[in-house]
């Protein structure tokens with residue numbers, strides 16, 4: 001989705017803006033632009049279609065645009081086709097107001113008509129141009145401050161936004177506002193920064209502020225002043241970001257995705273460390289309503305102890321983690337778990353049981369559907385627990401309880417380390433519920449925790465043998481259709497493996513519960529169709545293997561993924577991949593690694609843009 005940046009301070013703004021936009025490239029975009037002010041002089045706006053490189057070339061890497069105050073934007077088209085005209089920044093006709101926006105203004109047609117009655121003309125198809133001109137309209141109508149004008153406009157706007165705006169009469173100042181779209185503000189001795197996401201500003205500062213929903217900020221080189229919708233000043237706490245600048249760099253890897261695949265052992269170790277006291281799962285550092293609960297986790301423990309049902313809601317890979325989570329929680333406890341796609345959950349009028357909890361999983365903490373699903377749970381009085389990677393994100397701030405996955409910034413659009421950290425978090429949750437509800441005794445907990453601690457090491461071993469997957473990917477890069485089959489946890493692994501493959505290599509792939517093949521899908525199997533069978537679950541091994549035999553007899557080429565020891569698979573499959581043994585409930589954490597590598601190497605072999613696949617955005621902040 002769109003990315004916004006801003007800077008006001010002692011240095012030239014344009015190079016900083018371009019650098020910030022580059023760090024937000026992973027969010028997905030089709031055009032980009034910057035607007036820079038040089039003191040009292042008019043604002044210079046430069047835009048370009050396509051990759052940021054074009055914008056950088058157009059501005060001589062930013063050197064051709066002078067000024068110490070500016071805003072920038074990468075656009076992921078929603079209203080209006082991708083074009084230079086529709087690219088941001090947008091401005092009022094007399095350049096009185098210039099701004100960038102991330103989000104969707106739902107009533108923009110109605111507002112556009114209103115403005116047209118007041119002699120406003122429109123040069124683009126965007127909702128953003130309407131928002132900027134609405135601010136201009138109120139600024140002139142009431143002759144008040146920029147804060148007044150923005151507040152008047154926000155009262156009329158329906159939808160979501162992260163807005164950054166400059167006013168002609170206020171050089172050296174940027175005004176920001178947000179509702180349901182991410183924005184982070186940072187401060188250093190060199191000035192004040194804004195970005196949609198932490199990586200945009202991490203190089204310059206780790207001292208940040210989170211601006212709340214329907215709040216405004218005034219940025220000057222001296223600092224930031226916050227306001228509420230009434231225009232009253234409000235105070236905000238400065239927060240220190242723990243991520244370091246290197247974590248948002250490729251550090252010698254060809255792609256962020258490969259770097260992040262290799263960071264999985266660390267992401268898992270860090271996540272586990274946070275909720276494991278050496279012998280048991282410990283929730284005393286789990287956040288309640290944005291702060292570590294003083295009672296040391298008593299409240300969440302009480303909720304978990306009385307649970308009669310768990311609802312897991314999420315999108316994409318986070319949903320796939322949820323499907324693994326359902327299997328694991330139901331395997332360790334007597335609590336039934338329902339997993340829903342957030343986009344369905346929010347509109348299906350879910351019948352939520354009283355003693356339940358809604359677990360929302362999200363890497364970004366900003367996914368619009370997941371956020372809406374969580375708000376629905378709140379409205380119905382059901383406690384919510386968010387499993388989130390981005391500190392201070394909207395979902396993290398609005399959830400009743402938060403478990404952070406400590407994966408660090410994830411830049412590649414295709415998630416790997418955040419997914420792995422989500423799995424670990426779900427295992428810990430399962431163990432805790434098992435302990436609290438009495439289905440797991442101390443010995444079993446010890447056995448589970450010992451197995452969990454070995455996972456990072458086992459992942460290292462799988463990564464050591466990645467060249468074998470690379471070789472296979474080079475051979476199969478021309479595949480058209482690929483099928484993943486498995487049962488139970490293996491099916492859940494297939495869902496994620498299939499998504500990894502299709503989202504970056506553009507090879508069509510589907511995951512099926514192995515028992516479903518005969519109900520239709522098997523008609524798609526032809527000579528040499530690649531079928532990837534996942535067989536990590538001892539009780540289901542023979543069942544899935546016989547499903548593989550069925551497709552082999554119809555011509556399929558078989559890739560078998562199993563654990564060391566199941567060598568009988570070699571009689572059946574054409575290509576066998578083994579992962580180290582672990583307890584079967586944790587097999588997803590190991591079996592997913594070769595499938596991530598496969599998706600990655602297929603994309604590389606096909607010459608695709610691994611980290612920024614077409615049409616996709618890292619953080620999906622619109623419905």
Ligand code: AGP
Pocket residue numbers: 315316317318361362363364365366367370413414415499503617618619620
């Ligand atoms: C996975 O590789 C995708 N990038 C996507 O499915 C992602 O998991 C989904 O959009 C959910 O994002 P979130 O975790 O930030 O909520």
